[in-house]
Amino acid sequence: MQQVIVIEKSFEMPWENLAYEECLMEFADRTGDVYILFLWQNRNAVIIGRNQNPWKELNFETMHSEKIDLARRITGGGAVYHDLGNLNFTFILPKHVYEEKKTPQIIVDAMDLLDIKAEISGRNDICCNGKKFSGSAFSVKEKVGLHHGTLLIDVNLERMMKCLTPDKAKLISKGIDSVNSRVINLKTEDDTVTIESVKKAIKTIFLEEYYKESIELKTNCDIDEKLFSDLIQLYSSHDWIYGENLENFEEVSSKFEWGLVSVKLQFEETKVVKCVIESDALDANTIEQLSLKIEGINLDKDELQNLLEWSKEDFIPEQKKIVNDIIYLIINKIRE
Missing domain, CATH: 3.30.930.10 (Bira Bifunctional Protein; Domain 2)
Structure with a gap:
């Protein structure tokens, strides 16, 4: 009732x-x-x-x-x-x-x-x-x-x-x-x-x-x-x-229309063993899903392309924008 x-x-x-x-x-x-x-x-x-x-x-x-x-x-x-x-x-x-x-x-x-x-x-x-x-x-x-x-x-x-x-x-x-x-x-x-x-x-x-x-x-x-x-x-x-305090990590940060973001990546050789995404984005769940998805992958061209394909399938447009912005932020960091 x-x-x-x-x-x-x-x-x-x-x-x-x-x-x-x-x-x-x-x-x-x-x-x-x-x-x-x-x-x-x-x-x-x-x-x-x-x-x-x-x-x-x-x-x-x-x-x-x-x-x-x-x-x-x-x-x-x-x-x-x-x-x-x-x-x-x-x-x-x-x-x-x-x-x-x-x-x-x-x-x-x-x-x-x-x-x-x-x-x-x-x-x-x-x-x-x-x-x-x-x-x-x-x-x-x-x-x-x-x-x-x-x-x-x-x-x-x-x-x-x-x-x-x-x-x-x-x-x-x-x-x-x-x-x-x-x-x-x-x-x-x-x-x-x-x-x-x-x-x-x-x-x-x-x-x-x-x-x-x-x-x-x-x-x-x-x-x-x-x-x-x-x-x-x-x-x-x-x-x-207080969250997790990572040591020996790579970090990249930026501001988007949906909020501030800082991505912290901890590596073993080329593999991401820990990903912490700090953000004031209103959609906390999408940020957490992406963080978990990044952990365990190698940051090469194929893996990053797979992430972009994943965002097309599992998210509405507003969520996809957050995911793609963060992925391209990481890609641009790798290209530096």
Whole structure:
């Protein structure tokens, strides 16, 4: 039976919130025809994208002195700062209705209820007066799509700016010189806005879009408790958060319209024994698939041509663009 579930719930640690979110996705994928809105918050924390290198993105001295937690999520995109002035939203929808480009419109429409003019911009931004107050990322499973993001309502922007040290290429591409110059709190636009008023607006638009009287409406979900416990252990582990530290590797980097990328290759003679692709691309799964596909091959003309043929068969055009850009980046490096 079709269900709509609206959950307002937060755990103490960021790893718990991320684990709970993934459990909701697993529940929806297992159950079918489920529409979930999850509204949640983290205390002071930085959440990096699935394929990012934290050592390149963050100021660890500030994070340590300010007691700011670090976590890594399953989706792509860039690093984000959370505190209790930020509200996180997660939409989990059946795959037949999930649209990556459409889902952020729920936030735009919610802002309209609050008399705040918002617009979707770039890869994953929602802006007000040209400044970003929301970023989002996505993940797709067999039966469902997950789209989650942040909402800067009354965030400590000074602390955020100290924590986040993005690649200068990202800032230059946006025509700005710092994180602080491109973001805005909603309270700056309207000082009557609160976490609760934003929650109410999002819930209103979500229910208008997906809830009908014949559908069961719930405010909780029976997640797999063992999976929840296992995921907390994973998300809080050093290996998951900090990733693999390669030694004696070749590296090539570039910026594309879909994001920044750095490819690290470890060789035994001409064979690639380890490939780590660091990126803020929104499509984390495609990056991981390519990384695994490169491992074990010899970087010669035939093997690289096989990779290009593989990309034609297994990917939609947006994914194929990411794969081909990275492969040609490697090819050009080899030709140097």
